Amino acid sequence: MTAYLLKRIIIAALTLVLASMVVFAVMEILPGDPARLMLGMNASADQIEVLRNQMGLNAPLVLRYLHWAAGLLSLDFGRSYTYSVPVVDLVRERIAVSLPLALIALALSTIIAIPVGVFSASRQGRAGDTLAMGAAQLGVAVPNFWFALMLIYLFAVWLHLVPAGGFPGWSAGIWAALKSLLLPAVALALPQAAILARVARSALIEVLNEDYIRTARAKGLPYRAVLWRHALRNAMIPVLTILGLQFAFLLAGTIIIENVFYLPGLGRLIFQAITQRDLIVVESIVMLLVTAVILINLLVDFSYAIVDPRLRAIPGKVRSGFPSGIAPKQILRAVQRFRETRNRSRGRQ
């Protein structure tokens, strides 16, 4: 187990370092001189030169990267060119909106998808299954920002139940804040729930065909107990994979949804920063989101080990067939292949 986890941690760290290099390189080749931007068009070349020296922009590339990376590690992201405040303060304010939004959406999506998946799998091929999967098929096709617009139209414009947008801030009371996050969270969650429900269903159906399920039924366990205790647990690997992926999608999805609902989150900030060429804010947010995605993938890897004890026994090797970022179908297929090879190796022992 330690070897497995250690390998995952090393890979995650390596990915993080490479990602930071990519982000740094991208920001380097972007046109626009931050010093000129801060001083305005009327600044003389000398003034700009002085500021460039002050900001360390004339140092060698490698030194600047190391300085920047060291800053990231100590949560010192630098100062925003346009707001003239530490980026970390700007970001902290915005995370207080984006992170709860993504978490609520993730929770909603799971709460909806798992029961629907279990329901469909246990009634495979019957009317209820067809109906639920038809709805899921439709849900996958709906762009979340359009769904958001429709929700606004229905619940804010027509029924006046919730505000159409904006965020009162957490200081206005938890209830008021949650209320304004509700529609955005639903808009983000439903399309994701559709994907998750499909994955949960296929994973469950696969597991329900296994011999040990028949054994459990044969020894007299009621169907419900077998379904929820034995089958669901074994179907969790693909579900967890998708959940991990979805969190990344949700974080990125908040960028668009925040613009629909005028929420002052990271997404609004990154767009403002792009139009104002406030590169240090852009690169900080990008690094933040990328770090979040990498950490979550690492967490998913850890949870595999918790859910499936066999991963603990066979270090490293079995994970190699797992894709961590492709469409559900391929993941399911990979899991199938993984199971087949595993069964084969078990037979040999």
Add this chain to the structure above:
Amino acid sequence: MTMRIDLPEETIAGVLAKAFGNRSFLIGLAITLLVVAVALLSFVWTPYDVTKLVIADKTQAPSWAHWFGTDHFGRDILSMIMVGARNSIAVALVAVGIGMGIGVPLGAFAAARGGLADEALMRVNDLVFAFPALLSAIMITAIFGPGAVNAIIAIGIFNIPVFARVTRAGALAIWPREFILAARAAGKGLTRITVEHILPNIATLLLVQGTIQFALGILAEAGLSYVGLGAQPPMPSWGRMLFDAQTRMVTAPWMAIFPGMAIVITVLGLNLLGDGIADILDPKSRRRR
């Protein structure tokens, strides 16, 4: 000479029979053909000229003259949706082309060589996957500026590791098979085996993934144009139309409803088509049914 791991019943007639018995495939194909036909029709005919602004007709509700209503410049929504279909299809199609063109050779190479090349490719894949598609699209447009071409590049780059992974996983499953061993014994090189034996055998996998990425590409393009990073006005695009509709939800909801439905129907059609193809051609699903 190409070898396939076919089952005896997989003849053209057999596949066709299965295709016509598959509801998901038929509905998906019908919708996809309809969308493509509408996009092609828009080159020669649309109910109204989408470049002409008729301010007198602005934000009119759906009527017999304007089935889907008009926008804030008096342009016919139906005509704009028809022209917008071109943009969506073109962006998604080229993005899939980029993804396949670069991803498939990379994945096939990694599977054929294994070892260090394989490991390096997978790490680069991890790296690209660490950037959510929208985020890399934002970075790319921050460098090159917004526009349809840059949207294609952004979505295409995200497609590369997807196809690389699918190709690698598919190829790895084929390499240990006996007919590959026979080909090696016959003295064929890695490249020749890949082209003649591996790729034909994973074509189904790639076709299905291609449909999925096509659908995702249409969603991504809509998202990018919605935030102003995709096709630029006056070129109509579905995402852009939704952006224009957003501030007019109270007075002109039809401006949002119809372009959104166009996206949903198109993506739904492609997803159904992909599911159908997978069901028809995948021997595994055949056994399970």
